[in-house]
Amino acid sequence: MSVSMKLLCVTLSLLLTANVSGGVTVQQSPVLSVCREGDVSVTLQCYHDDSSYYYMFWYRQRDNNNMEMLTYSMGQDVWEIEPPFVKDIKYTMSRPKLTSSTLEIKNVELGDGAVYYCASSRARSNQPAYFGNGTKLTVLDPAINGTVNGTVKVLPPSTEECEARNKKKKKTLVCVATDFYPDHVTVFWQVNDHNRTEGAGTDNKALQNDNKLYSITSRLRVPANEWHNPANRFTCNVIFYNEKGYECVDDTISGDLQGQSGEGMTREYYVKSTLTAKLAYSVFIAKSTFYGLVVMVLIWRFKGSSEKQI
Ligand SMILES: *[C@@H]1O[C@H](CO)[C@@H](O)[C@H](O)[C@H]1NC(C)=O
Ligand SMILES: *[C@@H]1O[C@H](CO)[C@@H](O)[C@H](O)[C@H]1NC(C)=O
Ligand SMILES: *[C@@H]1O[C@H](CO)[C@@H](O)[C@H](O)[C@H]1NC(C)=O
Ligand SMILES: *[C@@H]1O[C@H](CO)[C@@H](O)[C@H](O)[C@H]1NC(C)=O
Numbered sequence: 001m002s003v004s005m006k007l008l009c010v011t012l013s014l015l016l017t018a019n020v021s022g023g024v025t026v027q028q029s030p031v032l033s034v035c036r037e038g039d040v041s042v043t044l045q046c047y048h049d050d051s052s053y054y055y056m057f058w059y060r061q062r063d064n065n066n067m068e069m070l071t072y073s074m075g076q077d078v079w080e081i082e083p084p085f086v087k088d089i090k091y092t093m094s095r096p097k098l099t100s101s102t103l104e105i106k107n108v109e110l111g112d113g114a115v116y117y118c119a120s121s122r123a124r125s126n127q128p129a130y131f132g133n134g135t136k137l138t139v140l141d142p143a144i145n146g147t148v149n150g151t152v153k154v155l156p157p158s159t160e161e162c163e164a165r166n167k168k169k170k171k172t173l174v175c176v177a178t179d180f181y182p183d184h185v186t187v188f189w190q191v192n193d194h195n196r197t198e199g200a201g202t203d204n205k206a207l208q209n210d211n212k213l214y215s216i217t218s219r220l221r222v223p224a225n226e227w228h229n230p231a232n233r234f235t236c237n238v239i240f241y242n243e244k245g246y247e248c249v250d251d252t253i254s255g256d257l258q259g260q261s262g263e264g265m266t267r268e269y270y271v272k273s274t275l276t277a278k279l280a281y282s283v284f285i286a287k288s289t290f291y292g293l294v295v296m297v298l299i300w301r302f303k304g305s306s307e308k309q310i
Contacts, residue, residue: 046101050120061115183206187238
């Protein structure tokens with residue numbers, strides 16, 4: 001980073017996140033924000049579409065830990081901080097309208113890196129809370145120089161896996177993206193230049209290696225006959241987001257008539273990459289249970305606070 005200090009974080013407003021989960025739609029923007037330590041502040045936005053939802057909340061979730069409530073508002077132009085946080089030191093909330101709210105995070109530090117969730121509810125307790133999809137805030141580690149673009153490699157199905165899976169008539173290609181920073185990344189597959197989402201699955205979280213750079217894997221299962229056609233091209237596209245914007249890197253392999261592993265594919269590399277994938281999976285908490293957990297935490301918190309008030 002040069003001497004000229006940037007004062008504002010770079011936000012990547014790709015699209016608003018919308019979470020239509022029943023009562024009210026909560027939208028958050030941006031989806032991603034990349035900051036540097038020492039940035040003066042970053043402001044996150046939240047909107048919902050039903051002004052009968054008087055309560056709005058901001059939460060943060062660091063790594064895969066529990067959600068922590070930061071601030072809440074029970075009406076226009078009023079807000080409160082949730083202890084142990086202290087008003088206006090780190091967090092300032094605004095509620096200019098019943099349908100909108102912001103959270104300002106000041107004096108950005110590494111520890112502010114988290115996913116921030118906005119929620120709204122009709123009451124503080126005994127009512128469901130509806131969540132936005134979150135804003136992911138990355139604070140760049142000053143110990144890592146600049147932004148490092150990752151590398152992308154597609155690995156053909158392993159020979160052993162080919163035998164094991166032959167009965168199922170499916171082949172699994174593995175895409176490994178390594179050495180990128182920060183961990184904002186999008187992976188998608190193409191077959192003969194057409195997007196393929198069926199049979200595709202990507203780790204939900206990138207893993208940080210000892211060198212502080214990240215890696216992620218993605219898998220594509222295709223019918224065996226598709227893989228055995230050398231005319232077919234399988235491409236893994238990885239979009240790396242960084243403070244300057246984004247960069248798409250891809251790698252392509254062609255189908256193999258014999259189903260033999262292609263050149264450049266070593267067994268150790270495959271084992272290593274699938275191990276990475278397994279680790280990533282074990283780290284990840286199933287997304288489907290996530291909303292349930294959030295509601296449980298909310299209920300628990302509300303119970304706790306109403307007991308305190310009595
Ligand atoms: C937001 O969440 C909803 C439901 O969980 C999902 O359908 C939608 O694709 C998400 N939007 C984005 C931009 O991720
Ligand atoms: C960062 O760059 C400086 C100068 O280019 C170099 O001396 C230092 O070793 C680098 N640090 C890392 C962690 O790469
Ligand atoms: C890294 O990505 C940036 C865009 O963010 C691009 O301008 C640059 O050429 C890339 N560097 C390499 C070595 O690919
Ligand atoms: C393919 O998927 C990527 C990522 O989801 C998307 O940006 C792109 O527009 C898609 N392309 C087509 C042709 O649908």
